[in-house]
Amino acid sequence: MTKLLKSRELLLSGIIVLMIAGFATRAQGFAEPGNLVNIFNDTSILIILALAQMTVILTKSIDLSVAANLAFTGMAVAMTNAAFPDLPLVLLIVMALGIGAFLGSINGFLVWILQIPPIVVTLGTLTIYRGMAFVLSGGAWVNAHQMTPTFLNVPRTPFLGLPILSWVAIAVVLGMGFLLTRTPFGRSAYASGGNPVAAVYAGIDIGRTRFFAFVLSGAMAGLCSYLWVSRYAVAYVDIANGFELDSVAACVIGGISIAGGIGSVAGAVLGSLFLGVIKNALPVIGISPFAQMAISGVVIILAVVFNARAEAKKGRIILRNRATHEATA
Amino acid sequence: MNAVAPMIMTTPLAAETPILEMRGISQIFPGVKALDQVSISLYPGEVTALIGENGAGKSTLVKILTGIYRPTEGEILLDGQPVQFPSAQAAIDAGVTAIHQETVLFDELTVGENIFLGHAPRTRFRTIDWRTINARSRELLQQLESDIDPTIRLKDLSIAQRHLVAIARALSVEARIVIMDEPTAALSRKEIDDLFRIVQGLKRQGKAILFISHKFDELYEIAENFAVFRDGKAVGHGRLKETPQGEIVRLMVGRDVHDVFPKVEAQIGPAVLSVQGYSHPTEFRDISFELKRGEILGVYGLIGAGRSELCQSLFGITRPSAGRLTLEGQSVEIRTAQDAIAAGIVYVPEERGRHGLALPMPIYQNMTLPSLAKTSRSGFLKAANELKLARQYAERLDLRAAALSVPVGTLSGGNQQKVVIGKWLATQPKVIILDEPTKGIDIGSKAAVHGFISELASQGLSIIMVSSELPEVLGMSDRIMVMREGLMAGLYDRSEATAETLVRAATGNA
Numbered sequence: 030m031t032k033l034l035k036s037r038e039l040l041l042s043g044i045i046v047l048m049i050a051g052f053a054t055r056a057q058g059f060a061e062p063g064n065l066v067n068i069f070n071d072t073s074i075l076i077i078l079a080l081a082q083m084t085v086i087l088t089k090s091i092d093l094s095v096a097a098n099l100a101f102t103g104m105a106v107a108m109t110n111a112a113f114p115d116l117p118l119v120l121l122i123v124m125a126l127g128i129g130a131f132l133g134s135i136n137g138f139l140v141w142i143l144q145i146p147p148i149v150v151t152l153g154t155l156t157i158y159r160g161m162a163f164v165l166s167g168g169a170w171v172n173a174h175q176m177t178p179t180f181l182n183v184p185r186t187p188f189l190g191l192p193i194l195s196w197v198a199i200a201v202v203l204g205m206g207f208l209l210t211r212t213p214f215g216r217s218a219y220a221s222g223g224n225p226v227a228a229v230y231a232g233i234d235i236g237r238t239r240f241f242a243f244v245l246s247g248a249m250a251g252l253c254s255y256l257w258v259s260r261y262a263v264a265y266v267d268i269a270n271g272f273e274l275d276s277v278a279a280c281v282i283g284g285i286s287i288a289g290g291i292g293s294v295a296g297a298v299l300g301s302l303f304l305g306v307i308k309n310a311l312p313v314i315g316i317s318p319f320a321q322m323a324i325s326g327v328v329i330i331l332a333v334v335f336n337a338r339a340e341a342k343k344g345r346i347i348l349r350n351r352a353t354h355e356a357t358a
Numbered sequence: 359m360n361a362v363a364p365m366i367m368t369t370p371l372a373a374e375t376p377i378l379e380m381r382g383i384s385q386i387f388p389g390v391k392a393l394d395q396v397s398i399s400l401y402p403g404e405v406t407a408l409i410g411e412n413g414a415g416k417s418t419l420v421k422i423l424t425g426i427y428r429p430t431e432g433e434i435l436l437d438g439q440p441v442q443f444p445s446a447q448a449a450i451d452a453g454v455t456a457i458h459q460e461t462v463l464f465d466e467l468t469v470g471e472n473i474f475l476g477h478a479p480r481t482r483f484r485t486i487d488w489r490t491i492n493a494r495s496r497e498l499l500q501q502l503e504s505d506i507d508p509t510i511r512l513k514d515l516s517i518a519q520r521h522l523v524a525i526a527r528a529l530s531v532e533a534r535i536v537i538m539d540e541p542t543a544a545l546s547r548k549e550i551d552d553l554f555r556i557v558q559g560l561k562r563q564g565k566a567i568l569f570i571s572h573k574f575d576e577l578y579e580i581a582e583n584f585a586v587f588r589d590g591k592a593v594g595h596g597r598l599k600e601t602p603q604g605e606i607v608r609l610m611v612g613r614d615v616h617d618v619f620p621k622v623e624a625q626i627g628p629a630v631l632s633v634q635g636y637s638h639p640t641e642f643r644d645i646s647f648e649l650k651r652g653e654i655l656g657v658y659g660l661i662g663a664g665r666s667e668l669c670q671s672l673f674g675i676t677r678p679s680a681g682r683l684t685l686e687g688q689s690v691e692i693r694t695a696q697d698a699i700a701a702g703i704v705y706v707p708e709e710r711g712r713h714g715l716a717l718p719m720p721i722y723q724n725m726t727l728p729s730l731a732k733t734s735r736s737g738f739l740k741a742a743n744e745l746k747l748a749r750q751y752a753e754r755l756d757l758r759a760a761a762l763s764v765p766v767g768t769l770s771g772g773n774q775q776k777v778v779i780g781k782w783l784a785t786q787p788k789v790i791i792l793d794e795p796t797k798g799i800d801i802g803s804k805a806a807v808h809g810f811i812s813e814l815a816s817q818g819l820s821i822i823m824v825s826s827e828l829p830e831v832l833g834m835s836d837r838i839m840v841m842r843e844g845l846m847a848g849l850y851d852r853s854e855a856t857a858e859t860l861v862r863a864a865t866g867n868a
Binding site: 212216219229232 | 673739
């Protein structure tokens, strides 16, 4: 049992499988491959944003502006597509990545150079980026008929049994796995959050590491902005409202320590899938959307409690010694 | 280290019975015996000076007396009755109060709130009674001959005024036993005189005072009794006025220093590092020295003398405001830790937990953190190379771990220290700065660390060793630099350095 507990990813996978099996008894066809593919596809955007969020959290920071960044960039890309239907899609995606990365770099700059706490910076830019989306669009919507068919259809085109959207998520998962475990940047991210002081002493520039984490997070939000707008075939100021909290929740459920330095790509993916399964299952088994929000909230708090307990265990050697002290005292 | 110093018993202590007596107190932490069968008595109306080097066990004793630690064995007698202090509140209720070296106060609260935090008087309706708080605070401060307004915020006070608030806080409870842990460290001479007047007042009120300080002149001025601790043992006590200072220093340091820390003679080569006129805006000024190949330079001084700050700026953590650095004849400029590591200067910090290791990360990743450029290939990490490098140093340092992939946090303290040292050796440095390399580890492990430091020197590394432990500095160093209040107070050859000269230079007691 302790071994199993040690591998949080395994435990979480088990819980997800049990949940799917449980829901399948109430809703026929829930565990069918076709539905599972749907759930995964539905969760793809959350997976990408959770991985971006995780990179930031690893460095002992947080990015609350991802969803606002997504909304602004999505609006910009959708309006460009509507205004210049002849621009190739690749260019629009590069533009989305670029705008997203730029907005992320503003966060990173404020955190790095001005040394403002990340939660304050991104709480501020959250409202700024949303406001910019309003200013840009004047509050107007960009609807499906204004967008080109290519723009709308590419992410949902099936390829080897999965929509392109799912493949993009899989590619990002693999890319992030590589980035975090095989590059000096990834190692710096873990070290900066695991012990910032030790990281400085080891010659790591934690400010720069955080800056790049924010840029990466912004670029991923930009990528997601295109995926989101094309998936829902609409762009308006309030898209993905509150989604930043989902990305944080996915990380927390996946065992990424909010204090930084601990977490894995698999954890973030499983945390996202966990939320994705719940979101897809609750309407199917006839639970109202309001109860869904409450249930999601309960699950998140349970995950935090579970995490806190797991992290407290690391100190158990000391605590046990203290306990024996007191027993013998 | 088994050198047994003779217990000296000068004239019997005052005939009065002690208010508080600690008998046969031991405090054992995992792997460390912080206190070993110590006994100490505190008498009404008298000041007892507690003397000892850093790590001698003074702070542990204070923590037991204030209910923060529970002793592993031994008993505490209050007015002859055995008592226990299971919590800080229990100690306060028993009349023990402490003024800590670093005052534990709250910047954003008012003076009155600080004084009465935790035991604020209440009104009939169980709300905070501000009128009483402010009136009593004013009274307490007047006793201390201060007219600080109790309603202003603490952050608007000077350091010395804050100290007065801390003392007022200690006196706000009905205290019979007052512990002062280096209360003069941050004070000017005039403020010290004021403090001593307060202490005299406390004596007249019949309170027993435990006074911890490194400054002998002050102790002789204020204290009646003394107790000397060394390596967790009480090695002597008596009447202070009848005991010469030399005797106290001898008790503090122990004898036969050079026998206890046998230094392996290393081949001393040409100068490797030359530091000229190094200065920092606030911490140290005009430090110059040379370090030769294979040499161990000890840096001795009291806490706050600027030793760690100097080393940190040599390592690029803070930037000096002036000064030049020459490494093997080349002028170098160190702006960041990366620069220092690249130049071949590394720093093993004092607090390995806080500064040394990322505890959630695997052993091998901690070890290779400063050497990633070496183990990576075309910008990508190579786990195989990292493991190879880590294994090499794990073997060399005899690191005991289930696997190199387990988190460092699961290792024992001694093994964590090995990971820190291995991490820096893996960068193949020319100069290694060790900040308090044996702080907080037991005597047995100390010997191993000392052996290892000697070995490094004999392999041609140049070592700067910051240490507050006289035997260690005297036993291990080829030369010793003493710092006091940010200045160089002396540079001694091994042959001319004695415990007395170092202590005099460090404390300024000529």
